[in-house]
Amino acid sequence: MATRDKHLFLTGASGLLGRAIYKKFITEGWVIYGTAYTRVAEGLHKLDLTDENEVKKAVIQFKPSFLIHCAAQRFPEKVDLDPEGAENININASRYLAQVVDCIQVPMLYISTDYVFDGKSPPYAVDAVPNPLNLYGKTKLNGEEVTLAFGKGNIVLRVPVLYGPVEYVAESAVTVLLNSLLQTDKPCKISNYELRRPSHVDDIADICLQMAMKRLEDENICGIFHWCGKEVFTKYGMLVQIARVFHLPYSHVTPDSNLPSATTPTPRPYDTTLDTSRLEQLGIGYHTPFNVGIKSALQSWIR
Numbered sequence: 001m002a003t004r005d006k007h008l009f010l011t012g013a014s015g016l017l018g019r020a021i022y023k024k025f026i027t028e029g030w031v032i033y034g035t036a037y038t039r040v041a042e043g044l045h046k047l048d049l050t051d052e053n054e055v056k057k058a059v060i061q062f063k064p065s066f067l068i069h070c071a072a073q074r075f076p077e078k079v080d081l082d083p084e085g086a087e088n089i090n091i092n093a094s095r096y097l098a099q100v101v102d103c104i105q106v107p108m109l110y111i112s113t114d115y116v117f118d119g120k121s122p123p124y125a126v127d128a129v130p131n132p133l134n135l136y137g138k139t140k141l142n143g144e145e146v147t148l149a150f151g152k153g154n155i156v157l158r159v160p161v162l163y164g165p166v167e168y169v170a171e172s173a174v175t176v177l178l179n180s181l182l183q184t185d186k187p188c189k190i191s192n193y194e195l196r197r198p199s200h201v202d203d204i205a206d207i208c209l210q211m212a213m214k215r216l217e218d219e220n221i222c223g224i225f226h227w228c229g230k231e232v233f234t235k236y237g238m239l240v241q242i243a244r245v246f247h248l249p250y251s252h253v254t255p256d257s258n259l260p261s262a263t264t265p266t267p268r269p270y271d272t273t274l275d276t277s278r279l280e281q282l283g284i285g286y287h288t289p290f291n292v293g294i295k296s297a298l299q300s301w302i303r
């Protein structure tokens with residue numbers, strides 16, 4: 001079946017990262033079939049990715065030249081609450097997509113996570129052995145495995161904690177920190193333990209575009225790639241940066257250097273710094289400085 005030039009099938013187009021990818025590819029002249037599930041904004045198509053027949057039918061009818069699979073259940077606590085639902089979207093839906101792109105000979109880029117690693121021995125090279133600590137990380141790793149099991153030219157892109165323009169402040173684990181800052185009458189503790197390298201969604205969207213263009217020219221652009229931000233913070237460190245950018249007081253917030261197991265039973269890796277050299281050798285990858293990215297992301301939420 002002939003596919004069409006610059007036609008992108010994008011799952012999770014209503015999500016935090018999917019919205020940025022949609023915008024980036026549209027700007028570059030791509031035609032997009034963007035799927036959503038509960039947040040079907042104008043221009044998007046409702047598709048339950050756990051429905052094998054509907055998924056395969058939609059992809060075959062659209063005839064994309066490239067597919068990016070962003071949709072997932074990515075909140076670790078929600079995965080623990082509904083393991084079966086999470087396996088359906090994070091693993092089974094990935095399998096349906098990988099099977100159908102294999103049939104029509106179209107490359108697929110699967111967005112994965114630094115949570116496939118245990119965080120004990122960073123930086124992680126693309127061939128480092130994963131060892132996820134929580135079920136979310138395990139389901140995403142299984143999603144990677146099914147992606148790479150079909151076809152020969154699929155791509156897995158592992159990314160760290162993301163932030164960018166949000167529909168609600170708690171949509172990102174970074175922007176949610178603004179809530180603690182604004183509630184000056186509520187003293188609170190914020191973790192000063194685990195290390196994170198946040199990335200702006202626009203940086204990841206640009207990487208996806210560069211990779212799509214390179215992959216369509218060169219079949220050797222396949223397998224696993226890593227990206228993460230260049231600055232390292234604890235959650236408390238990010239909160240202090242946000243406070244400084246917006247000149248907000250933060251003396252009501254105490255850094256908490258204890259293991260976070262007291263606040264959540266879902267374990268998280270300590271330091272998942274990813275080795276980004278494979279992408280950088282291709283000339284791909286830009287890091288938006290955190291203070292610049294967070295200012296644009298949160299500006300409209302500051303009264």
Ligand SMILES: NC(=O)c1ccc[n+]([C@@H]2O[C@H](COP(=O)([O-])OP(=O)(O)OC[C@H]3O[C@@H](n4cnc5c(N)ncnc54)[C@H](OP(=O)(O)O)[C@@H]3O)[C@@H](O)[C@H]2O)c1
Pocket residue numbers: 011012013014015016017018035036037038039040047048049050069070071072073074089111112113114140159160161162163172173
């Ligand atoms: N956000 C992060 O910090 C982060 C960090 C590392 C990796 N990642 C990975 O990056 C990717 C994108 O994450 P994100 O932050 O953009 O996630 P998100 O904001 O939670 O968006 C998830 C997307 O998946 C869709 N979806 C969920 N269940 C579905 C179903 N049954 N059928 C069809 N669509 C369904 C949602 O659609 P509706 O909203 O319309 O229901 C939404 O578009 C994920 O693969 C995630 O694992 C994210």
